[in-house]
Amino acid sequence: MTTPDIANPAPLKRPRLIELGDSPDADPARAAEIPDAPPTGRAMRNLARASTQTRSPLSRAALWVFSSLFAFILSVALWDFVTALLSRNSLLGALALVLVGASLALVLLLALREAATFARMARIDRLRDEAITARDRADLAAARRVTAALASLYRTRPETSWGLARISEHQPALFDADALLNLAETELMAPLDAAALAEVESAARQVATVTALVPMALADVATALFVNLKLIRRLAQIYGGRASTFGNLALLRRVFTALMGAGALALADDLIGSVASGGILGKLSRRFGEGVVNGALSARVGLAAMEACRPLPFVALDRPGTSATVSRALAGFLSRAKEADAARPAP
Numbered sequence: 536m537t538t539p540d541i542a543n544p545a546p547l548k549r550p551r552l553i554e555l556g557d558s559p560d561a562d563p564a565r566a567a568e569i570p571d572a573p574p575t576g577r578a579m580r581n582l583a584r585a586s587t588q589t590r591s592p593l594s595r596a597a598l599w600v601f602s603s604l605f606a607f608i609l610s611v612a613l614w615d616f617v618t619a620l621l622s623r624n625s626l627l628g629a630l631a632l633v634l635v636g637a638s639l640a641l642v643l644l645l646a647l648r649e650a651a652t653f654a655r656m657a658r659i660d661r662l663r664d665e666a667i668t669a670r671d672r673a674d675l676a677a678a679r680r681v682t683a684a685l686a687s688l689y690r691t692r693p694e695t696s697w698g699l700a701r702i703s704e705h706q707p708a709l710f711d712a713d714a715l716l717n718l719a720e721t722e723l724m725a726p727l728d729a730a731a732l733a734e735v736e737s738a739a740r741q742v743a744t745v746t747a748l749v750p751m752a753l754a755d756v757a758t759a760l761f762v763n764l765k766l767i768r769r770l771a772q773i774y775g776g777r778a779s780t781f782g783n784l785a786l787l788r789r790v791f792t793a794l795m796g797a798g799a800l801a802l803a804d805d806l807i808g809s810v811a812s813g814g815i816l817g818k819l820s821r822r823f824g825e826g827v828v829n830g831a832l833s834a835r836v837g838l839a840a841m842e843a844c845r846p847l848p849f850v851a852l853d854r855p856g857t858s859a860t861v862s863r864a865l866a867g868f869l870s871r872a873k874e875a876d877a878a879r880p881a882p
Contacts, residue, residue: 698722735837743830
């Protein structure tokens with residue numbers, strides 16, 4: 536064991552100080568400002584790109600083959616497991632057979648629910664197309680068929696009971712297709728639109744809050760995906776009754792595809808200009824700005840999902856405006872932005 540040399544200790548390591556003297560570079564106030572890129576809504580844009588990516592035919596064939604192979608291997612393994620257990624112990628084998636049968640029954644029920652969801656989506660799309668055709672051709676018989684289908688769709692909904700009674704009262708006196716469809720839209724769609732707008736504003740606030748307050752990587756993208764799927768599920772329930780997992784994913788992809796094709800997700804600058812004018816966001820933190828942009832884009836996605844889930848197009852009722860919806864949804868964020876702007880000392 537070696538002992539330290541007390542007589543000649545090692546020199547201590549000290550930080551090196553560089554004197555700049557009177558150089559103009561020594562004044563921190565003269566340093567150039569670090570440019571801060573404006574918020575771009577990264578989470579919602581990444582989610583849109585991921586949702587609209589299409590698989591190649593080779594990828595679809597590989598997915599089908601591997602999923603079929605997995606299902607085949609799982610079926611053979613379950614069969615061997617149950618038969619082997621029956622040969623060893625009849626009681627345990629019977630229990631395993633019952634559990635496997637219950638699992639298969641649940642899988643079948645889930646598949647039927649998904650099929651019913653897609654059938655319901657197709658029914659709503661067909662109703663919307665028939666309503667548009669009836670308006671264009673002034674076809675009273677077609678308008679009455681659409682109104683009857685809407686009454687059948689919403690006859691068990693308590694929020695549409697008043698509207699259905701009004702339609703039954705005034706329908707015999709209407710002999711114009713436009714008037715009948717306007718009555719159906721006004722009486723049936725108004726309460727549903729109000730509930731849908733409340734869901735859109737709530738989803739926009741959630742996305743904006745999580746993006747602004749949670750600095751974790753990919754947390755904003757995961758939050759945007761979860762909130763938008765939840766939003767589409769709620770909108771599908773409001774306009775169509777029930778929803779399902781694969782039906783929500785298909786509807787989300789349809790909405791994002793329509794928005795990307797129309798260039799609606801490229802309107803972030805216009806949205807933010809209408810929501811927070813005066814350069815307020817440029818004076819706040821970047822996370823806050825990203826939260827407002829992601830919230831605004833979530834509101835835009837929600838409004839597009841409303842049009843996709845609605846069985847009637849917006850004609851008699853005004854289409855909800857993006858700026859007004861975002862302003863109501865992000866009212867708390869804007870008030871905080873204005874307070875922060877007012878509290879900032881003057882230069």
